Amino acid sequence: MNKVYNFGSKTIPLLSEAGGKAKALIETTKAGFPVPDGLVLTVDFFTAWTDKIKETKQWKSLILEVTKDRCDDLKALAESLTFDEEQRKLISDEIKNINSNFYAVRSSSPEEDLEGTSFAGMYETFLGVTPDMLEKFIARAFASMLDYRVMEYKAQHNLCIENTKIAVIIQKQLYSAISGIGFSVNPQNNSYDQVMINASFGLGEYIVGGKVSSDSYIVNTAQNKITSKKIKNKKVALHIHNDGGTTESICDHPHKQALTDEQIFELADLIKKCEFYYGKPVDTEWAYENDRLYLLQSRPITTCFPVYKELLSKPYERKELYLDIVKTSQGFQWSMSELGCDLFCELISKAKQGLFPIGRDGAVYGCHGRVYILLGNLGRIAGESNVKKIISSVDPSFTKVFSSLAFKNYFPKHRPEKMKGIVGKSFKLAVKISPSMIMAAIDFDKTIKDYYKSTDYCLKKLESLRNSKENFTSQINAAFEVFNILVSKMMPILLAVNATSSLMKMFNDKSLEDDILSLNMDLKGNPTSDMGYKQVKLASFPEFIAINSFEEFSRRLKDRGFSAEFTGVYNEYMRLYGCRGIGEIDIARERTHENLERFYTILKQINISDNALIKVQERKKAAYHRLLNQAKKIGKEKKFIKLAKQLQWMGLREHPKYMFVYAVDILRHNALKIAEEFVSDGRLNRVEDIFFLTREQIEKGQNNKNINIGLFVNEEKKIRKLTENVKNWPAIFDSRGEIFTVRREAKEGELLGEPVSPGVVRGRAKVLREPFEKRLEKGEILVTMATEPSWTPIFINACAVVMEIGGALQHGAIIAREYGLPCVTGIENATETINDGDLLEVDGTNGFVKIIK
Incomplete structure (x- = not known):
């Protein structure tokens, strides 16, 4: 390996040799970008120094535990190191190629500026370094790899501390008149068509360090148009001092636009060329010296949302x-x-x-x-x-x-x-459901019975697919035939869903809205709600309460040690709801019947003496009678009774999804059987890998044993690495990456959202990002992004619910109403804004959450 690389080198060093920053500068120099002359002292150049550091007792102690004192001691030692004869000769031979009175000295770590680990601002940069001070500042740049901020960042990101190493860049120092940073993707909205530029007078260190307000320009490169300019008060600037180092000066024209429009377009073009060269969004540093543009740095943007190529359109397309x-x-x-x-x-x-x-x-x-x-x-x-x-x-x-x-x-x-042909299909659908519509209007009870008769038939049809020997595509097609059967029987669900709005119109009285919404509690036909009731029932059996461990629970199940009554309820639960679980719509996710230990833990977390289900029926009954009395006063008693009856079956809205989950469980069972054959043939490494395949790929694998379907799996895993660091997926965005969010305004201390379940409650917050990651105690307020049926047991203990996303028909909203819990959704970043233990007031009637303490 080379110990020194000139920026003009024909050979591009490895990342492990030169670090991300230096490697990028050599690459962009070779590609013809205007990069100031420079060289990099590689990791190998500093081997003797690194070995000396790692032989010390302080280093061995640091590996065991990162502390500031240990880092400071090692930094002091590193800064005192001096060159040996070989190092001094290598620098002397190469420094001649840089025609400059002063140098910029920068660190370049192999772990810095990578996708997912930026180390932004943690390593040292020294400007205006004179030739006689070069060795000292190289040592200081080298020592920055031992800074406490760097070591703590590594620990937090599970990076290997023992592998600590660094390279150092020596570059021609520019006398920058204007400098700044530029993003090839607008970091404010993720638009791939918008370049964002920050610019100020003098050297760019004040912008990077946040010591000066900089101008901000947005360029729409697809339209070749400057769409935004924000000119800031640039009071001070940093310049190179005549004797070396830097000096601060007061700007003569602080409100002057730092870059001309011509320069803005020139810079935007350079930034986009960097993006094209690397094939990914980039963050750049740049400078103008004597009206000439230079590229100082180019690295991948670590924080933008990466859009899959299948979703992207070209800049000038629709x-x-x-x-x-x-x-x-x-x-x-x-x-x-x-x-x-x-x-x-x-x-x-x-x-x-x-x-x-x-x-x-x-x-x-x-x-x-x-x-x-x-x-x-x-x-x-x-x-x-x-x-x-x-x-x-x-x-x-x-x-x-x-x-x-x-x-x-x-x-x-x-x-x-x-x-x-969508219009024609809409007409055919209307014809298909019209018999059910007429029947529902004539005899609502009969349509309910017909629906359940159809679901019983569909469940039997699905069960007949278990262990099917048909190819997997045929199994899927057969499973989904049940939805063609159910659609023609779903009119009771549509009538039930419309009943709430019909009641609102009938009374036209805002003071009665809470009572109308209270009728949505404890609805009939909701399999998720019924699942919750059955969980409470199981958790309430004295013989279950007496059990203190999963091992005992498992043993008694195996040995038939429970009463006939408990066993009957348990078996019925598993028959109906053993197919459910966390993330249940995904065939790859584990089911309840596959993880009884988790199910045991869920039951043990339920507060059986005081939970949300206990008082729901009383509250609903009181609301019904108040509305009935009001309906009598306005002469609409019969209409109210009819609508209220229809509304009671709105829980059926969850039933088609339940049928889907039931089907998915059977298909999962069969898919794992197919996967066992693929593993036996040596075409899959693990049975779980079958879920990385599409159904078409599975069919190809079944039809042709010569196809290595493992290659499909590897390709899918590789593609998904692009988004492995995405923690918050955007809800709405376009095919050029622009993310659209809802901006709301609220009073101080208030978070404004959407009211979906009425009532006002105070309580302490419990923030959950996954179900059961920690126990939600009775009377606490559940704060989360959104929920699915696997969260149902948690609702039983909650006194209110706050969610980031979802409307009135999202699962969490439906269960909150059924359990009589005030619920507000649509509160952006609720899981970040609200902390465990915060005292909240949740107003589910008006859609406000107030952080009281």
């Missing part, structure tokens, strides 16, 4: 607008498996009876574990107002997004191929 329904409707942040994504798309398509076709030219599209509604394609057919209604049913706050964008610009000029 953009698509995506609504992520994994995030907005399912209550978890993680991406589904590929197979789970396939099945969920199929569910949406079947449930909508072809009105939401699958594909990039359809209305729903699955991509590497995310499922998107293509709002532009949908809008071209349904129109803007109808699309707003659709997304409002997901989360009412999303409709506010449309006020900030020209939605029609996302419409394709012509109907997408798969969206053709």
Whole structure:
């Protein structure tokens, strides 16, 4: 390995030799970018110094525990190190190639400026270094690898401290008149078409260090237009002192625009060329000296949201607008498996009876574990107002997004191929459900019985698929046939869903809204609610209460040591709900019947003496009688009774999803059997890897034993590495990466959201990002991003619910209403703003959450 590389070197060093910063400067120099002359002293150059540091007792102690005192002692030792003859000769030979009176000395760590680990601002940079002080400042740059901030950052990111090493850059010092930073993607909204530039007078260290306000410019590179300028008061500037080092000066014209428009465009072009060269968004540092532009640094942006290539459009093409329904409707942040994504798309398509076709030219599209509604394609057919209604049913706050964008610009000029014929399909669907509609109007009770008769038939049909020997695609098609059967029987569900709004219109009295919403408690036909009741029942058995460990519970189940009554309830629960679990819509996720220890823990966490289910019926009954008396006064008693009866069956709205989960459990069982064959053939490493495959890939593997399906798995895992650091997936964004969020205003101490379950409650917050990550005690307020059915036992202990996303029909909102819990959704970053133990007041009637203490 070379110990020194000149920036003009024909050989590009390894990352492990030169570090990310130096490697990028050599790469961009070789590519023809205007990089000031320089060289890098590689990791190997400092071997003797590094060995000396790592032989000390302080270093051995630091490995065991990172403390500031140990880091400071080692830094002092490193700064006192001097060159040996070989080091001094190497620098002397190479420094001649840099024509400069002063130098900039910068660290370049192999771990710095990587995707996911930026170490931003932690390593040292020294400007205006004179030749006689070069050795001293190189030692100080080297020593910065031992800084406490660096070591603590490594510990937090699980990086190996023992592998600590560094390279050092020596570069020609520019006398920058203007300098700054530039992002090839706008970090404020993630738009790939917008370059953001920050600029100020003098050297750029004051901008990077936050010591001066800088101008901010936004350039839309697709339109070649400066779309925003914010000129700041640039009071001071940093310059190179005549004798070396730096000096601060007062700006003569602090309000003057730092860059001319011509320079802004020139710089935006350079930044985009860097992005094109690296094939990914970049963060750059730049400077102008004597009106000439220089590139000082280029590194990957570690914080932007990376859009999968399948979702991207080219800069000048029509953009698509995506609504992520994994995030907005399912209550978890993680991406589904590929197979789970396939099945969920199929569910949406079947449930909508072809009105939401699958594909990039359809209305729903699955991509590497995310499922998107293509709002532009949908809008071209349904129109803007109808699309707003659709997304409002997901989360009412999303409709506010449309006020900030020209939605029609996302419409394709012509109907997408798969969206053709939608009007005809809508007519056929209306004809299909019309018999059920007429019957429901005539005899509501009979349509309920017909629905349950159909579901019993469908469950038997699904059970017949268990251990099927058919190819997997045929199994999926057979499983989803049940939704064609159910759609024609779903009119009672539609009537029940509409009953609430009909009651609101009938009374037209805001003072009665809480009572109307209280009728949504303890609804009939909701399998998720019934699951909760059965969990409470199991947890309440004295013989279960007496058990103190899962081992005892498991042993008594195996030995049939429970009473016949408990065993009957338990077996019924597992028959109906053993198919459910955390992230249950995803076929890759574990089921309750597969993890009895978790189920045991859930039951033990339920407060059986005082929980949300106990007083719900009384509250609902009181609300019903108040409304009935009011209906009598206005002469609408019969209408009220009819609507209230219909409303009682709104819980059935959850039933089709339950049927889907039941089907997924059976398909999961069969898929794992197929995976065992693939593993036996040597084509899969693990049976769980089958969930990284699409159903088409599984079918190919079944039909042709010569196909190495493991390659499909490896490719999918590689693609998903792109987003492995994404913690907060955007709900709405477009195909050029721009993320759209809802901006709300609230009074001091108040968080404004959407009211979905009435009532006002005070309590202490418990913030959960995953179900059961910690115990939620009786009377605490659940604060989370969103929920799914696996969260139901947690609601039993809660006194109120606060969620970041979801509307009135999101699972969490439905269960909160059924259990009589005040609930507010749509509070952006609630899980970051609110901390465990905060005293909150949740106003589920008006949609406010107040942090009291």
